[in-house]
Amino acid sequence: MSEHDPIEDALGKLRPAELESSLMVRLSAARPRGETAEKKSPWREVFLRWLLPVAASACLAVATFALLEHNRKKEPQSGEQKITASAKTPLPVESYDYLVSARPVGIVVAPNQQPYRIMDVEWLEYQTVCESAGGPALHTATTRRDVIPVALELY
């Protein structure tokens, strides 16, 4: 800065405008504090960084354990219900399968050159069931169809 520059001298005589009273009040109220007090508290940091996560994890663990325990107590009841249900299911006493028909469909050759005859077979399934030992017997007859391969002998 030149000491004899009239422009600089004139600028140097100008004084920046004072802060208005309303702005002074506002800025005075903005004095840094508040956060300082919070940051000064080591307990706050310990609480946020360690105690809070640990407490949250503990609560989650307790809730999970309680839920598992609750489900575990329920399981025997379910088992009893299954036993009761199975007891009511008729028990098979006697069963016979009768071949009703066998119809050749065709012959296929496996990769190992073994030929197979494909048979369409129909069975009559004759079954005797009883709800309980010594109880009344119930006879059922159902048909069943299967498609089965029958190996052919090579000479």
Place this chain on the structure above:
Amino acid sequence: MHNEPSSEDWRAWLRRSGPRFLLFARQQTRTEDDAEDVLQDALVESWKRADGMPPDALVFSTIRRRAIDLARSSDRRHAREEKAGTPDADWFSPDVEERETQRLLENAVKSLQPIYREVVTLKVWGGLTFQEIAETTGVPLNTAASRYRYALDGLREILKGVVL
């Protein structure tokens, strides 16, 4: 954790340096409201960053950065611009004896391009060195010095014929 100022220290600092910071904030923002917002935020931030009373250069650079951030906030900018009738505040304290000369000088400073005006403000009223001005404005040292010279030349041209 920063050094919390006492109420008296804080107010004394505001009285002593507040006018210079407000002058710079006014030049960096579009309205008086923006200038006051930026000034408050910058003062608090600078004090915290310096962990005590901050150097002037830090406050000026914080004001500048805050003003740029504010200008980028388009929504707020539009809202401010729509606020009609905001008077253009006087940048300098009135001098009864040289009121006319002061008005001419103030208008001349206001008419400078922002890149020159901020250098003049930081040099003359901010009291910063060219090195500090360079750091504050983010330009090389030589650029800061040359901008100052260009600014003075510009003022000299505007005030040609005016007895200072």
